[in-house]
Amino acid sequence: MRITMIGSGYVGLVSGACFADFGHQVTCVDKDDSKIAALDAGRMPIYEPGLDQLVANNVAAGRLTFTTDLAAGVAGADAVFIAVGTPSRRGDGHADLSYVYAATEEIARAATGPLVVVTKSTVPVGTGDRVEEILRERRPDIDFAVVSNPEFLREGAAIGDFKRPDRIVVGTDDPRAREVMGEIYRPLYLGESPILFTGRRTSELTKYAANAFLATKITFINEMANLCEAVGADVKDVARGIGLDNRIGRKFLHAGPGYGGSCFPKDTLALLKTAEDYDAPVHVVEAVVKVNDARKRAMGRKVLAQLGEEPRGKTAAILGLTFKPNTDDMRDAPSIAIVQSLVDAGVTVKAYDPEGMEAARSVMPASMTYCSGPYEAAEGADVVVIVTEWDAFRALDLQRLKSTMAAPVLVDLRNIYDREDVERIGFHYTGVGR
Structure with missing residues (x-):
């Protein structure tokens, strides 16, 4: 053809x-x-x-x-x-x-x-x-x-x-x-x-419905992560416990800093507008959009909380800028809101991403410093923040990382590390929903 x-x-x-x-x-x-x-x-x-x-x-x-x-x-x-x-x-x-x-x-x-x-x-x-x-x-x-x-x-x-x-x-x-x-x-x-x-209209709606449902799963587990932190539960085990039910499934049940990218943000908004035009409101999707937007800002506050009462003048190392690994896409990436929150609070930000740094330059604050690797980003930092779960960040030499930092604080927004392993090395560890 x-x-x-x-x-x-x-x-x-x-x-x-x-x-x-x-x-x-x-x-x-x-x-x-x-x-x-x-x-x-x-x-x-x-x-x-x-x-x-x-x-x-x-x-x-x-x-x-x-x-x-x-x-x-x-x-x-x-x-x-x-x-x-x-x-x-x-x-x-x-x-x-x-x-x-x-x-x-x-x-x-x-x-x-x-x-x-x-x-x-x-x-x-x-x-x-x-x-x-x-x-x-x-x-x-x-x-x-x-x-x-x-x-x-x-x-x-x-x-x-x-x-x-x-x-x-x-x-x-x-x-x-x-x-x-x-x-x-x-x-x-x-x-x-x-x-x-x-039918053609059914096909068009199927795409939006699929993305809205996946966005809902992500937002749901992020809400459960907040509840886990409040009651002393572990969201990773909660996600596994519900995901093993084949009616629910394990995919898209990973707590984190919120969804971003080229599809979910714009498609959920477009679905809301279509629903308004046809006077058939979709309140669940409306809540998903609202909660996800708030989630990204809340992650910025989560990092600031680890810098003490006066974060101004301190340094944060951001590992991962793209909205997900294996892409250079920065559209609606959670890192944008997180970095902006830090900069607004007077924090110096250094960052590294395996593929996204060139794209990040057009959406990130001009004051952010781009580094050649995770250890360079961590040098002199008061906190290291894992924002995107690139494979390159899953097996960092934590002893080396600690030796270069001003303070051994790790904020793991993707829960890729085990708290006990990290704290054994001497880090103060903060995850999501744990």
């Missing part, structure tokens, strides 16, 4: 490279000249384990190409995927669909024959209807079929998620579109990955 991917960001690039690896002919389109030039040179615009090699292999095989020429990319394609950004709209929290609709306009102008247009971007219910209206208004001479096919990729594990998905959701009532989508995903179907064919 000939596939065109409009947008060569996280979703578009990973999806395009994986489709090419299945044997399809894929063209990735992007308006950013520098991004396309970098991709042509083998440089990835994002950090995702294994992506550089996957792209290189399929470019070498002639199955994957990059261009800024949308018309050339669309001409002769069997399916065109829209994989552009849908950030929260400034001012009201609705998903900004301007990039989706702009891509739709260009597809309409470039189409040369019958075409299946697929929204891969995360879009509110009813977006596919408007995409179809635009296509038919602009080009009544072309037979378009519009499909919703949301992505369910975890940053840091996206290639595995794409190739071994829990499910593939395809929203269409059009027989031709269903046939095309079935052929595109045939390699996964043969591997027994379930394909759920459903």
